Amino acid sequence: MEREVLAFIREPGDEAAFDDLALRLFRWQRERNPVLASFWAGARPRHWREVPPLPVGAFKQAAVACGDPARAVAVFETSGTTRGPEVRGRHHFFTLDLxxxxxxxxxxxxxxxxxxxxxxxxxxxxxxxxxxxxxxxxxxxxxxxxxxxxxxxxxxxxxxxxxxxxxxxxxxxxxxxxxxxxxxxxxxxxxxxxxxxxxxxxxxxxxxxxxxxxxxxxxxxxxxxxxxxxxxxxxxxxxxxxxxxxxxxxxxxxxxxxxxxxxxxxxxxxxxxxKQGAAWCRVVIRDPETLAEVPDGEVGLIEVVDLANVGSCAFLLTQDLGRKVPGGFEVLGRVPGAxxxxxxxxxxxxxxxxxxxxxxxx
The missing domain is CATH 3.40.50 (Rossmann fold)
Structure with a gap:
């Protein structure tokens, strides 16, 4: 899977190719990641937009890793500025090539x-x-x-x-x-x-x-x-x-x-x-209560689909508010209370x- 995503990064395909790779990555991660096996247990997406995004807070609760965390070559941690290092989110990487x-x-x-x-x-x-x-x-x-x-x-x-x-x-x-x-x-x-x-x-x-x-x-x-x-x-x-x-x-x-x-x-x-990004990423703005995609221009939670996140989770729901605008998307700040x-x-x-x-x- 790493080789396939790396090939897509180097030569991005069209929307159909993105959808196909994203769905295969979804299934690959569900098979190898205990957190996602539980979170996605009942999910049967037919399109990448239908994959339930994992809240980023999960990285503070468990090792969101497609493999043994002890075998990671690098572990990046969130800043932990609010409650100390015990609640830092940890992102395990099994390769840094991607x-x-x-x-x-x-x-x-x-x-x-x-x-x-x-x-x-x-x-x-x-x-x-x-x-x-x-x-x-x-x-x-x-x-x-x-x-x-x-x-x-x-x-x-x-x-x-x-x-x-x-x-x-x-x-x-x-x-x-x-x-x-x-x-x-x-x-x-x-x-x-x-x-x-x-x-x-x-x-x-x-x-x-x-x-x-x-x-x-x-x-x-x-x-x-x-x-x-x-x-x-x-x-x-x-x-x-x-x-x-x-x-x-x-x-x-x-x-x-x-x-x-x-x-x-x-x-x-x-x-x-x-904001603009790469051909291997997609941004969706979702209603905070229903998680339905909202129309362009309306404010909601930012979901990021990042195919380079092979070793963890490629479908993430952030705690940031944003909206789609001409040319990309805007980031409007943190969710109140986050x-x-x-x-x-x-x-x-x-x-x-x-x-x-x-x-x-x-």
Whole structure:
């Protein structure tokens, strides 16, 4: 099954081919995954849209694994920022080949549509410092496979903090040399760096061709920012226009990610922007009570079908609200009452988001 999905990732087929592969993956996972054998016991889908999606909370309750979890080559964990590590969701991987194959072409499509190979400055811990972080692994692969000379992580593993001064020096050097760069990090890593830059009086005007990608959401423990506010802050401090900043939507329980298309298509430079993904993924918006698919434009729970999730579950019901719009789908935030989570909140806590930011009064 891994080989079949990998072949589809490399050469995607039409909708009929997707449906056929998705249904065969459904049956394959049901036979090998005890959680899904129980959850899907009575399911007889005739189309991929009829497969009951598994709530992502299941990853906190059991090993959603198509095999012996002890044989996993990697285990990525959710941030566990709300109730401690005992309720972290765990995603077991028996191979990372599919993960790598899924992330690279989509990142290139939405962040490097011009084919550039630029220095990548990454505002998260590196994989060796966070071996259970899917985001750190993701950035490690991107740096290794797509980063230009000078790409690096700006993180002090000992102190557990951003290397603020080192990043500022690297930005000044890029500015002086006229070298465009790619900045990558969580939303609140950028918030904390920009706050520090304001405190120190740092201002940068990065060269044309520079771009940034942020992920993790705009709500932290310390404060909440709307997307236009964050991008205005980044533009003020870094000199990267909002039209050159991309939001990525992903989660530990998935193997694929979704991106805003504004670097590829200037029609999407304003707000709000849709999310788009890969040919091996589908997004369905479902009524929270009935789980029926809702019409385009109506708000519901986001279901993601990710065929790259071979070793766990390819049909997942998130705790995020969204709606289908022209060009893709929008993410509108968490379901009311759902526990906040995510790498951006984790970064906010680590970087001092207890309610006071650098430069603010006590």
């Amino acid at each position: 993960y790598d194959a899924a992330l690279l072409p989509v990142f290139e499509r939405y962040l490097l549509p011009d084919g550039a190979r630029l220095p990548m400055f990454i505002l998260t811990p590196p994989p060796e410092a966070a071996p259970h972080s899917s985001l750190s692994y993701y950035f490690g692969v991107i740096r290794r496979e797509l980063g230009g000379p000078g790409s690096r992580f700006f993180w002090d593993g000992g102190a557990g903090d951003l290397l603020y001064e080192a990043l500022a020096r690297a930005l000044r050097e890029a500015e002086a040399a006229g070298t465009p760069v790619v900045l990558l990090g969580t939303a609140f890593a950028f918030v904390h760096f920009c706050d520090r830059a304001r405190q120190e009086g740092w201002r940068f005007r990065l060269p044309p061709g520079s771009r940034a990608m942020e992920t993790g959401g705009f709500k932290g423990r310390s404060r909440e920012l709307r997307q236009p506010e964050l991008y205005a802050l980044m533009a003020e401090v870094l000199g990267i226009p909002p039209a050159r900043i991309v939001n990525q939507y992903g989660m530990t329980e998935l193997s694929s990610q979704f991106y805003e298309p504004n670097l590829r298509d200037p029609r999407y430079a304003g707000f709000p922007r849709p 526990a906040p989570r995510g790498c951006s909140i984790a970064a906010d806590i680590v970087l001092g988001g207890s309610g006071r930011h650098p430069g603010e009064g006590a």
